[in-house]
Amino acid sequence: MTSFQVEPSDLDSYASQLARAASDARECSSYFNRQVPDLEPVTGGIINPLVYEHRRVRAQLASMLDRLVTLLDASDAGVREAAAQYRTSDRTTAGRLDDSYPVVQRPILRTS
8 A cells, every 4th residue: 555645845846946947938938029029011011921920820929938937937836835735734743643642651760
């Protein structure tokens, strides 16, 4: 039989990886917005169909990157909250278990 075990410090490490990924995604989004222009169609332009497609794809990618940042930030916060809950739960459970044991009188040591 296996048991479920959680190490809060491992959750903290994972949350740090999520935070780093969120930072990378933010940088990617910033780079994308700087480097990929939002083209404007021109009246009677022969490449307007390409411009419209470019704008559609650019908007989708920008939206996906924004969503990725949002998800990673929320995941980081959620995992950190879970780690805190496990820490609190473990302390509370350990305290309850200790309180359930009967008080034992310690033996008096003889010094002769």
